[in-house]
Amino acid sequence: MVTAASSTFLAVRDYDLGATLDCGQAFRWRRLPGPGWAGVVAGHWVRLCAVPGGLEAQVAEPVADWGWLRHYLQVDLDLEAVLRTFPADPPLQAAVAACRGLRLLRQDPWECLASFILSSTKQIVQIRQIVELLCARHGEPVAVPPGAEPAFAFPSAARVAGLGEGELRACKMGFRAPHLLGAARRVAAGELDLGRLPGLSLAEARGRLMSLRGVGDKIADCVLLFAGGFPGAFPVDVWVRRALRELYFPRRRPSPRRLREFADTHFGPQAGYAQQYLFHYMRTHAPAALP
């Protein structure tokens, strides 16, 4: 007999909660005035706090099974084993040293796809604003504890598919509105089954996502890395491009193709993890401090 509870302790080593929730892979976590973070995972309002030896999690309504949260947070992943697969080059080792405990989450594929469709040429703060607006206006309310701010689930593909482009543009997403609408329709109609992506090869899965208008290789790789369980997916955005150029190709002008080839061959089987360390390192450390 399993007892339902509204809080639990997740034992885990090497988990930098702040870096993980705030490194630009997910957009719905908010730092609370007190300790911890609040967000919505799988339809549950969740509060997370870093505590000695692990994480403390709280939900609004008791649950008997915490598997969904363990999976999302990837607390059972052996981070040391991942880091051991990295090449021993100085730039990457510097990034790892600076960002120890940074983890990749395992997000819901639709939320991840939709969020990154909305991310193109937007700063992370603005992506958060757009996503929050979309959720507040079109997501289902979820239960929150007394005193907490209202919270909403991420609107389903079917829900978004039923909206008009004007309603989406009203969420400040600009030219991305038709891209999101098109993706929602394809997913809601079952033409693109995001749940089946993990069964495909990386190239096949990438191709399926890139058949959506507004989804190129960068956004496709974000979805595959952050939600699809493809550790070899390697999103190349402005920050990572800058990192690769400055750290690995100083005073040269590698073509996009050359950069892509380097990204896909240099970093090993967990290249996507390496990418996130480089990304976070570039964003949180002044360029002058780079090795």
Add this chain to the structure above:
DNA sequence: GCCCAGGTGAAGC
């Protein structure tokens, strides 16, 4: 005002 932002797709060499 100007430049840039976790890009993409089309058009031009």
Add this chain to the structure above:
DNA sequence: GCTTCACATGGG
């Protein structure tokens, strides 16, 4: 193949 540009919108 590579470079340039439009596409909305807001922050610095």
